[in-house]
Amino acid sequence: MHECRACHNEAERDRRSKVRELRDRRGMASVLTRLANERDNRRVELLCAAMCRDFGGTAGFVAAWSGYWQRAKLQCGPATVRCMMAFMRLVQYCDEHRPDPSMLTDDELRTCPRITS
Secondary structure (H helix, E strand, O other), rough: OOOOHHHHHHHHHHHHHHHHHHHHHHHHHHHHHHHOOOOOOHHHHHHHHHHHHOOOOOOHHHHHHHHHHHHHHHHHOOOHHHHHHHHHHHHHHHOOOOOOOHOOOOHHHHOOOOOOO
């Protein structure tokens, strides 16, 4: 061998890390494009659930999206637009599915977070 075992192991860890990062970046780009273009609310839910599962929960999904957004801002390319379109689609989904206060019970109103405008 041309290198010691410790050096070989470290090189392999670096290589696997880069492959994982590239896979995550490509996956995020694909999902954000689908999310931005999706018009069916049920599919929006499924896409977000799949991404949370793939990235290890909501925190992992947000961290991956944040990392993708930071790289996209530096490149000033189509990835930046993709992030913003997907974000706007999620905001639209949340706005459409906000509970109507007139339909909530008193108990639900007490536990519902306050929205200030």
